[in-house]
Amino acid sequence: MRKTIIMAFLLAVSLGQTPQVQASEPDDWTHFLNDPRFMPAIKSCLAAHPKGQGPAVVMSVGHASLEEAYVMTTDLTGRRNVCFSSKDTGLEVRSQTVFDPPGPLFVSVDQVKVAPRGECIEPTPVFIDQQLQGWILRQPILNQHIPSACSTPVWTDLVPLD
Incomplete structure (x- = not known):
């Protein structure tokens, strides 16, 4: 049985057909949008994004700690902002514009x-x-x-x- 599965996989790869993987990507943060504990922090961080061109959008969400969420936002100008906010209350703890090109x-x-x-x-x-x-x-x-x-x-x- 194991040989059959391996042979089928190798055949699919050799034909340019890769099997579809249903698991989410390791850096896929979008599942946090379905967690009601994160939405107050997300909304608070969107409001904290410096006013720019167009609406601020979320580009990453994650756990900063047990109580705080990390939210990275951006806008049409490309300005990025990192924000840390309470998951439960949405109270902003810290927010700052990110400028991190590697240089020189x-x-x-x-x-x-x-x-x-x-x-x-x-x-x-x-x-x-x-x-x-x-x-x-x-x-x-x-x-x-x-x-x-x-x-x-x-x-x-x-x-x-x-």
């Missing part, structure tokens, strides 16, 4: 007069004919086996503090 990034001297600096930013000047053009910004290379504040892309130091 380039910032022009026309936009920023001084090299951005910070714990997770290493600027390298770019010159053409001895004229400063801007800076290449990279995340510092740290020990990959030890977590740190810069283990994932962090560009918050680009925003000047007032």
Whole structure:
């Protein structure tokens, strides 16, 4: 029997026919939409999304802890927001815009007069004919086996503090 199943699978694969798998994908978060405990958090996080172009939409939901949900939202501008909210009450705990391209990034001297600096930013000047053009910004290379504040892309130091 086992040989028959294996042979049928191999035949299907060789013919370009893969069997349909009914199980949900491991990163499929949509099942949380059917859980009434998550809806207050989802609605709260949609309301917390910064106003942009078009409606905010949910792109990911999950457990942040036993009491809190994690909700990632986006809009038509591509702005993403991560929000943590109480599952039961919808009370927002924390919400922030996410900007996490891996880099390197380039910032022009026309936009920023001084090299951005910070714990997770290493600027390298770019010159053409001895004229400063801007800076290449990279995340510092740290020990990959030890977590740190810069283990994932962090560009918050680009925003000047007032």
